[in-house]
Amino acid sequence: MTDVVYRLRDVEKRRSKGGVSFVLRIPELDVCRGEFCSVVGPSGCGKSTLLDMLALVMEPTRAGSFSVQVGPRGKPRVFEVPGLAENRAARIRRANIGYVLQSGGLLSFLSVRENIMLTAQISGVGVSRGEFNDLVGVLGLTDQLDKKPQHLSGGQRQRVAVARALIHRPMIILADEPTAAVDYPTALDIRDELHALAREMGAAVIMVTHDRSLVDQVSDRQVRFETVRTGRAETLATAFAETRVPAPVAGERLARPEVGA
Amino acid sequence: MIFRLAFKDIVHDWLLSLCLVLAISAIIAPLLILFGLKFGAVETMRSRLVQDPKNREIRPLTTRSFSREWFDELRAHQAEVAFVAPMTRQISASVMATNAAGDLREPLSLMVTAPGDPLLLENSGVVPEPGECVLTEAAAKALNVAAGDQLTLGAQRIIQGRYENGTFPVRIAAVLGERASSLRAAYVRLEVVESVEDYKDGRAVPAYGWQGELPEAYPVFDGAVVLTPEPLSKLDEVLLVNNTGFSRVQPVAGDEARDKLGYAPEPGWSAYWITVRQRAATEDNLQAVVNKLRGRGAIVAPWIEPLEIGLTVAGASGPVTVQLRARSDVASSSGAVQAAGSTRPQRVIVVAPDLPLSEGPATLRLKVADRELQAPVLLHKGDVPGGQAQASAAVAGTFNLLRHRNVRYDSAADALLLSRQGYAGFRLYAATIDAVDAVQQRLEQQGVTVHTERERIAEVRRLDRYATLVFWLIAAVGVIGGVSALTASLYASVERKKKELNVLRLLGLLKRELVLFPISQGLLLSSGALALAAVLFLLVARVINTLFRAQLHAEESLCTLSLGHFLILAVGVWTLSVVAATFAALRATRLDPAEALRDE
Incomplete structure (x- = not known):
């Protein structure tokens, strides 16, 4: 399990809302370091529920096995997610997981610079001026650092979110529909930047999207959902993970920015 | 963060x-x-x-005689009492003040002050030295004077239908701030107010050269030895204590009579010791006994409990302490008592020759309880039967008065004078406003009605x-x-x-x-x-x-x-x-x- 950051076996999450039950079942899912794992599917198929569990903010109802392996490459630690204490989960999150949320999830009262540095400050990771400048340079944010997020375009906000997710060099990056609010070319740019930078630092990226075409070219692994009605008020969604060989489609570029170049 | x-x-x-x-x-x-x-x-x-001492002032509403001991007792409550000074009768404490130019005259109330007076010290004043006074602002304005100016204060009295004025100069040591008092008043030392009262009462005040009666000290005795050629009957013994002021008569044997007299009575004579209870016998009491025994050839010898006195000869080192007795041979049934008291006796003390004292002027110091007297005396060396020092019955009896009341030596009059027994009022300031109640209660428990700023x-x-x-x-x-x-x-x-x-x-x-x-x-x-x-x-x-x-x-x-x-x-x-x-x-x-x- 050296490079596996997430290992899920027979994990199930049951939720009820308004008398309607929803069951998400994950028979098997492994996500390794440096891997780009896309989670695709239509609305309501369970993508967010899966992401909540991977983000350690939601416990599975039942799990054959559900572990997360984090820590330095030489001395990784494995944590069983079921029963994980809230504070422990928070500490794992702050040190090891970066988040790119749908519309950035940036703090409106902080500048771009402060937003980016926030995760580094929370996790206590030191960031040199050179590292910072390289990252914001690659993401084209050098001239935006003193602005407030609300004064940026949607694409710029997402780039700030990417920078914030990467600045403390996490092992895992969770991206929840990071390109939903931007146009397609920008979405491609953000996808490529995220993919390239994460790969550069060996982080696993788990990106949730409803647009399969956006991630097909970069996904090392893809999670799909099959949904069936098992009763009048119950839906069962099963997440299947399949390993893929990313194959760029002609005409769609794949940016490979070099960090620290 | x-x-x-x-x-x-x-x-x-x-x-x-x-x-x-x-x-x-x-x-x-x-x-x-x-x-x-x-x-x-x-x-x-x-x-x-x-901050304003006026609010801590406690004023008596009734006039009565407050003794020196009463003031001492009150002063002992330091946590409650900041300052207390005796006051004379208000009517005796008014004087007429005249400014140096002599063109302004104002009646002023004389108030007693002393070191620690908060009214003066907390209203830009100082405590006046003898010969000085402190004026209220109203008084200073009325007289158009300021600190450092001279004033003449005058007291007036009527003696035998004639007006007499006694004046004395004072220097104005300070003028109090407006807050202190709205009265026209002069604050002076107690002696000044006492002198004015004495003068108004017709007494002489030698310090200011004011004529009048002197409140001279008088001799008092603790008993007397009666010597009679014939023994007295029981009825005669009773006569000795009947309306004479004496309360006890006791026949005494020869030795005991000698101890008391300092010499042995004539052989065959009878001796009786008559004493008083809880008070002193005066010359009048002795005279009453003399009158009772008139015609019997009796001798009435006044007797005092020996007084321990200290005698210091001028130029000598420390005082020599001796027992002073009354020389009883001066009194007789023929009127020696009057002779002893009617004219001022020279304060002669005869001391035994073996005492380390030289003849001539000396200072006598006598202390009885908390009363003390210091007076110049003249020492003679001579035979002192049965003792160390003796004086005439009049002189020893006058010193003996200190056992019963204060006596002071007045150098101006060269006489032993009676100190005043008490004062009609007081000036009193509580230590804090919180202590006003306690002092008021203390005084009212003694029957002294007072006014305070309690309300x-x-x-x-x-x-x-x-x-x-x-x-x-x-x-x-x-x-x-x-x-x-x-x-x-x-x-x-x-x-x-x-x-x-x-x-x-x-x-x-x-x-x-x-x-x-x-x-x-x-x-x-x-x-x-x-x-x-x-x-x-x-x-x-x-x-x-x-x-x-x-x-x-x-x-x-x-x-x-x-x-x-x-x-x-x-x-x-x-x-x-x-x-x-x-x-x-x-x-x-x-x-x-x-x-x-x-x-x-």
């Missing part, structure tokens, strides 16, 4: 924050002003009470109590309003910032760290409100104090707060802001980081 985030958020939402700061300071500022008024006004009245003190205390109550009622309403406003605002702030706080939780902030966010904001906002309220208070207090400047003394303020008050208030406001933020903090702990994902 949380504090910084909280501060950034406040700055970001500056308009909302400003509104909240204004709202909170709108509650704090009136409370500060109210508290400032309560503290300033009541404290001003209280400090006037405390005024109680009135200020009541005002203080009511003002405090009103303040706390208003403060409670204000605090409830302020805490509610802050609580609602901070709670709303958490609700408003829920999305961003969720993100912080998702990014790994612990619950306990996130709790600090609303608490920090509460502290920051309340600090801003407190600072603004303090500025508003200072401005308003300045306006109020300026408006009422005419009614205030220097350094007094109607609306004021000390730095200590501000600090206490700040701690209170911060505490309440933390309490207010607690609800918001509890809300923050219930935030679900999953919401950050879902909100997207």
Whole structure:
């Protein structure tokens, strides 16, 4: 399990809302370091529920096995997610997981610079001026650092979110529909930047999207959902993970920015 | 970091924050002003009470004789009594003052002062030395005089239908501030007031050269030895104690009679020792015994309990202590007693030749209980049967008077004079306003009715109590309003910032760290409100104090707060802001980081 950051076996999450039950079942899912794992599917198929569990903010109802392996490459630690204490989960999150949320999830009262540095400050990771400048340079944010997020375009906000997710060099990056609010070319740019930078630092990226075409070219692994009605008020969604060989489609570029170049 | 985030958020939402700061300071500022008024006004009245000795003055309403011992006893209660001085009868303490130019004359009341007099010392005055006086401002204005000027004070009396005036010069040592008294009065040493009273009572005051009677000390005896050629019958013995002032008669044998007389009675004579109980026998008592035994050839020899005296010869080192007895052979049934008392006897003391004392002038020091007498005497060496020193019955008896009352030597009259027995009144100041009640009670228990500023003190205390109550009622309403406003605002702030706080939780902030966010904001906002309220208070207090400047003394303020008050208030406001933020903090702990994902 050296490079596996997430290992899920027979994990199930049951939720009820308004008398309607929803069951998400994950028979098997492994996500390794440096891997780009896309989670695709239509609305309501369970993508967010899966992401909540991977983000350690939601416990599975039942799990054959559900572990997360984090820590330095030489001395990784494995944590069983079921029963994980809230504070422990928070500490794992702050040190090891970066988040790119749908519309950035940036703090409106902080500048771009402060937003980016926030995760580094929370996790206590030191960031040199050179590292910072390289990252914001690659993401084209050098001239935006003193602005407030609300004064940026949607694409710029997402780039700030990417920078914030990467600045403390996490092992895992969770991206929840990071390109939903931007146009397609920008979405491609953000996808490529995220993919390239994460790969550069060996982080696993788990990106949730409803647009399969956006991630097909970069996904090392893809999670799909099959949904069936098992009763009048119950839906069962099963997440299947399949390993893929990313194959760029002609005409769609794949940016490979070099960090620290 | 949380504090910084909280501060950034406040700055970001500056308009909302400003509104909240204004709202909170709108509650704090009136409370500060109210508290400032309560503290300033009541404290001003209280400090006037405390600082002005007049408010600690206790005046007698009844006239009676207060002895020196009574004053000493009162002075012993130092925690309650700051100052007490005897006063003579008021009618005897008025003098006519004339300025140096002689063109202005004003009647003044003479008041006794002494070291430690708070009325003088706390009203720009000094305690006058002998020959000096301190005037009230009203007196100084009336006489058009100032400190350092000379005044002539005069007392008037009527002797045998003739007006007599006794005057004496004084230097004005100081003029008291207006606050001290509105009376036209001169404060002088006790001796001056006593002299004026003596003069008005017709007595001589040798110190000022005023003629009149001298209150000369007189001899008193502790008993007498009666020698008769024939034994007295039981009936005659009873006659010795019947209407003579003596209360006990006892036949004494020859040896005992010799011990008392200092010499042996004639052989065959009978001796009787007559004594008084709890008082002294006077010359009149002896004369009464002489009268009873008239025609029987009896000798009545006055007797005193030997007095321990110290004699110091001029130029010699320490005093020599000897037992002084009355020489009893001067008294007889033929009227020697009158001879001893009617003219002023020379204070001659005969001392035994073996004593280390030389003949000539010496100083006698006699101390009985707490009374002391020092007087010049003339020493002769001679035979002193059965003792060390003796004086004539008149002289020894006069010294013996010190056992019963104060006697002083007056150098101007070269006589032993009676000190006054008591004083008609007093000037008394309690140590603090809080001690006024205790002193009043102490005096009233002794039957001395007094007037104090008790009612005024109680009135200020009541005002203080009511003002405090009103303040706390208003403060409670204000605090409830302020805490509610802050609580609602901070709670709303958490609700408003829920999305961003969720993100912080998702990014790994612990619950306990996130709790600090609303608490920090509460502290920051309340600090801003407190600072603004303090500025508003200072401005308003300045306006109020300026408006009422005419009614205030220097350094007094109607609306004021000390730095200590501000600090206490700040701690209170911060505490309440933390309490207010607690609800918001509890809300923050219930935030679900999953919401950050879902909100997207």
